[in-house]
Amino acid sequence: DAGITQSPRHKVTETGTPVTLRCHQTENHRYMYWYRQDPGHGLRLIHYSYGVKDTDKGEVSDGYSVSRSKTEDFLLTLESATSSQTSVYFCAISPWGPGNTIYFGEGSWLTVV
């Protein structure tokens, strides 16, 4: 158990509405990541963070923003949800920094209708 909690675990929302997914960790690790997983695409990096207020874009960041005001929380926001953002979202942490082993949360299933 890597001490990662994602919320909500399941959500259905309407197109055009804002959505925020939360990732909470109990270990105070610096490095946190948001990935999305879609059939045929595997896991793709959305955003990552190397500390409080230190975030950067990943491969598929368009339409997403993140915030990290506390070490333990990494928030992913869809400003105006679209059907193409229907996906499973995984948060991950790395105790040892970039390129090393990462530990995943259990995922958040988001459906945009």
Add this chain to the structure above:
Amino acid sequence: SQQGEEDPQALSIQEGENATMNCSYKTSINNLQWYRQNSGRGLVHLILIRSNEREKHSGRLRVTLDTSKKSSSLLITASRAADTASYFCATDAQAGTALIFGKGTTLSVSS
């Protein structure tokens, strides 16, 4: 972006058989990792092999790395039904950034 590609996409075997899946990547790496994902769950780290290593073992898992061919293989010996899952390779080709994952191999082990 640089990405590992697993092969085959899907693999079905009987309990007791060995399962081999492969990963190819495009650019130089510092290490390569394998992860497993059970249906509906998050990914779980299995093993990490560094670029200066050629082979690594962990229980029934054997990973090889051939940097000249930019490829890795994951062998699961004496497969069990509980090994049924998707397996992903991940690389760290860009220093200082996050891991890049392949699309995965779905392994089905029947009893």
